Amino acid sequence: MSKVSVLVVDDASFIRDLVKNCLRNYFPGIRIEDAVNGRKALALLSREAFDLVLCDWEMPEMSGLELLSWCREQDHLKTLPFIMVTSRGDKENVIQAIQAGVSDFVSKPFTNEQLLSKVKKAFTKAGLLDAVMASAPTRLNSAFGNDSLNALTGGKAQVVTPAAAPAPAPRPAQALTSRGQGQLRLPSGTQTCVIKALSLKEALLVVRRGEVLPQVLDSAVLDLEQGESAEVARLNGYLHAIVAYEPKPDSAWLQLTFRFVDQDAEKMNYLSRLIAHGTTQKHFVPGA
Structure with a gap:
């Protein structure tokens, strides 16, 4: 051994x-x-x-x-x-x-x-x-x-598909409203996400559906940017739930529940300020 x-x-x-x-x-x-x-x-x-x-x-x-x-x-x-x-x-x-x-x-x-x-x-x-x-x-x-x-x-769990849970009422892409936007980094790739809700424990995100579907329990990093100083927070977490954003199997959008796992006080303070501010104010700039 x-x-x-x-x-x-x-x-x-x-x-x-x-x-x-x-x-x-x-x-x-x-x-x-x-x-x-x-x-x-x-x-x-x-x-x-x-x-x-x-x-x-x-x-x-x-x-x-x-x-x-x-x-x-x-x-x-x-x-x-x-x-x-x-x-x-x-x-x-x-x-x-x-x-x-x-x-x-x-x-x-x-x-x-x-x-x-x-x-x-x-x-x-x-x-x-x-x-x-x-x-x-x-x-x-x-x-x-x-x-x-x-x-x-150990590879024994079943994968939960986006269509397996109830979905909210459909909305056209241009009608999506949010508290802001960020960048979600997954093992399968990186994509811009819309932040629908934000708390100290989790974020509700909407992403465009791609060729590779995200999986429940995927580890991920959510990058958020706020204010004129372009302050960036890198929040570590995992995907707790995935549903179709529209009630149809070919939904173009997915709604993700992203649970935070960080215990770092500085990141929690940043999240608190972000929640109090109510929005990330501007589009996240990849690579910033």
Whole structure:
């Protein structure tokens, strides 16, 4: 059995479970510990040895970047493989993490295949791949599912189709009214969304139906922009429910319930201001 150990750090329990289940499906003998923020992770790293860290960036008490900087200041952790699992993909953030000594990035939302690719790359560089692959299963279908539901259930759950639940009354596309617009990043791609309602727990979104339908429990990132300062919040979450926006099987629009999983106080404060303001004011600019 492999003695290779991994530390998963994220303030969202849904993301931690997603990562742990993906790794355990592919590497059954691997040892995995988790922490809810950088400070808890620091305590674990101070008393236990790990072969790889998979860490979120934005967390309460201590961020992933702060944890990374601390690791590189410790003699025994200077070369520890450290992969940032984050929705921060801006050039300036990437440069900042590289300067701090990050080993690699996994962008949220991610597929199981994308995550495993980066983990295997890190193990290869560290000379650990043979050890962890010795316990890998011969069939890898469940580990390579493109949706978060497969990672959590081993591919045994049924997919809920958009037409399976009651839908609101139809409206023509040009009649859609909203509190604002944003950008929804899913494992299958990125698309503009209309924000129909917003609370501290979830957002009700409307998106145009594409060739690939989103799946219940897909992990996702909702990018919101507000005001003249173009302040952007990257909110991590998952799709809790999907229905057709029009009561017909060929509905051109889908209504998504997006549940937030972040526990970061700064993001919650941003959401509170956004809700109080009542609108995002202007169209989200992709890549801003």
